[in-house]
Amino acid sequence: MSTAAVPTTQRRVRRIVRKFDPWTVLKVSFVFFGISALGLVLLSIVAWTIIGNIGILEEINRAARSISLIDQDVSLFQSGEQYFRVVVFFSVAWMILMSGMATLASVVYNLISDVVGGFEFSVMEEVPIVGDPPQEVM
């Protein structure tokens, strides 16, 4: 399929999107938000490490101790493992929720577009020049 070799021209036509296929939306958005969730988890780990290394956590501990919120030898942030598990859980929940929302949105869009007609776009279309160029309508 050597489409590059075929000379193409552009024309401006209208397109109305009447339907998103919910199954493909689910597939794409699941993978999309899965990668996003992974990125978020990595980002939060990096941010957590930076915050710990700067010493903000120690500062917060000190402040909490000074207002006698915690005992002297206790740290607020010693259960980092558990925090990490919570973050992972929430990002997985977020991923499932968001892809579900996207799928639901596409279903709702399909119903709405049945009533009011869908989005109308003007698109530039690339069409191969084969034979006669498109003729004007009389």
Add this chain to the structure above:
Amino acid sequence: MMPAVRRVRRVIRKFDPWTVFKVSLLFHAVLTVGLLLGLLILWSVIINVGVPERLDDFLTVITLLEDGDSFFNNGQQYLRVVVFLAALFSMAMTLLSTIAAILYNLISDVVGGVEVVMLEETLRLQPAAPAIRQPQAWAPVDREALTEEHRPILDSTEEVEVIEDATLASTEVIESDPLVPSQGD
């Protein structure tokens, strides 16, 4: 112009990241400017209502502020901070949407893209109505060149009634029709 419409399935396989970047840059710039203007108007309304003064009074009462001091006298600096944050927001959103476009392209390579049903306007033409032509010459008809369906018409001895039609008479006669090859060709 009467465009024909057909219903087709299309799979969106790719967003061009460069065009996404261009469009979202402008979009978020405009959005940010609008938000800033809205914030300015809101701020001036709040100041005119006198909310900051009363807040200052309250803060003075609970001795968080000294008497005669104000929390809101450096509005210029607040504005600068807000403008900086807004510019940051606009850039971050532009970058995010471009990254989303690239990510979509990669994902659609793996799982296939989003499938949509579209109504398409086509420029594929219905055959145009035959132009009204004057006979150029009463040349003898070449019977062999005619198709089977035309021969009976030529052979018929039926009397043809000539109708005087006002709409036909007022129709402009097209001398040369570029769509139909002339008889000389």
